[in-house]
Amino acid sequence: MTGDPFVAHRSLLFTVAYEMLGSAADAEDVLQESWLRWAGADRSQVQDPRAYLVRIVTRQALNRLRTLSRSREDYVGEWLPEPLLTSPDVAEDVELAESVSMAMLTVLETLGPAERAVFVLREVFELPYGEIAEAVGKSAAAVRQIARRSREHVAARRPRTPVSRAEQQAVVERFLAALRTGRLQELMEVLAPDVVMIADGGGLVAAALAPVHGAGVVAALLARANEVVTRFSAAAVWLNGAPAGRIEFDGEPSAVSLVVEAGRVTRIYVVRNPRKLTRLDDPAELAR
The missing domain is CATH 3.10.450.50 (Nuclear Transport Factor 2; Chain: A,)
Incomplete structure (x- = not known):
């Protein structure tokens, strides 16, 4: 990839934020905040720009998620994720398509902020436990425990039989x-x-x-x-x-x-x- 790493990885960063928040508008706000932090970072100290950027976005999304969870308590009626128009190509990556489905995003709403972040980063983006631990501010051992609990929680609530x-x-x-x-x-x-x-x-x-x-x-x-x-x-x-x-x-x-x-x-x-x-x-x- 050439050019600024933030621009090169923008689709990935948006997807991380969207899956954590269930809202494209909030995901865009998180990307804006993350860009400002990236712009002020000492790039000479960044060995892996992708991991660094995912860490920034995760932290900003966690902050936003904790704020949103309070405001959603006052929401009128049922709260559903914000739908996105996608190209048929997204369905070619079966795991990505399932992870952004309305059914999965609705299940993710039943997780706490840290559990949701760990599940998304581990199960969807397959990040190592050490990287996730840095992103969520917990030990790798704690992250492993959270990953197991959140995986069981989601498995009990997701649709049983995926269809073609x-x-x-x-x-x-x-x-x-x-x-x-x-x-x-x-x-x-x-x-x-x-x-x-x-x-x-x-x-x-x-x-x-x-x-x-x-x-x-x-x-x-x-x-x-x-x-x-x-x-x-x-x-x-x-x-x-x-x-x-x-x-x-x-x-x-x-x-x-x-x-x-x-x-x-x-x-x-x-x-x-x-x-x-x-x-x-x-x-x-x-x-x-």
């Missing part, structure tokens, strides 16, 4: 087609009986304030939403490394990500908060 990209795409298309018709039976056929829908309106637009359970209730809610609007559209897009949907109700966009298991939708994430929908036009550059 082709199956995900086919089910997403069926779901969007059923949404366009608004027919209850078609929606019921694509939803798992115990499907859960989580919506995030942030108190700014209409959205269910709590998770909605069961195919019958979810299908009825989606069919009704289609009926009460004048203009409705549903298009397939790539979000967070997977086939997903961009839906518009009377010109208001929503990002819809699905978890698919055994050919049916088991979980639906609907982001309606307009402050979280600013990344749906230009694909984000993610890297490991």
